Amino acid sequence: DAKTTQPPSMDCAEGRAANLPCNHSTISGNEYVYWYRQIHSQGPQYIIHGLKNNETNEMASLIITEDRKSSTLILPHATLRDTAVYYCIVRVSGGSNYKLTFGKGTLLTVNP
């Protein structure tokens, strides 16, 4: 699976949009971009995933660049409960893709 690079930490003001970047410059055509988050002491929570097109659900939006080398997770109106470590994971379709590889992620701190 392609390697991902994320900033170790970010801050965001409550009520503002949080934009979390991820670089995956070696991503291949059949690899999806997944985002999970882990709130302190809890299990990881699935957020969203995409292949080429931008995706949106009730939690977040995922913007993938046209060359697919990077992506941004957007939390449109961050709340204090969104403080967590956010993991960007590249996952191939098929094969041994069941092995989610969690890096160090980005610690997002939402401030009041």
Next chain:
Amino acid sequence: NAGVMQNPRHLVRRRGQEARLRCSPMKGHSHVYWYRQLPEEGLKFMVYLQKENIIDESGMPKERFSAEFPKEGPSILRIQQVVRGDSAAYFCASSPFRDNEQFFGPGTRLTVL
């Protein structure tokens, strides 16, 4: 629809004892995955099971660790003769199919004294 359930949430064992961690997947999910998170580290894949079968145990330590997912009942991760280095959070995830997103349980925090 209840989420993935794990129990116990906290488990304390003395060195040399056995630890049994249980995971009930979400309803309709037949694929179960176990991950371990050591203190201050990321989650690492341990084993992937589908009903009654171990598909991939490449992340499991060679000795003392075993996993099962019987036809009836929860998946069990068993650690024999625990050592202090086994202290970690153990997370279980499930999915309806292999390619789907995985949904995680709250974890079991194992402390070995």
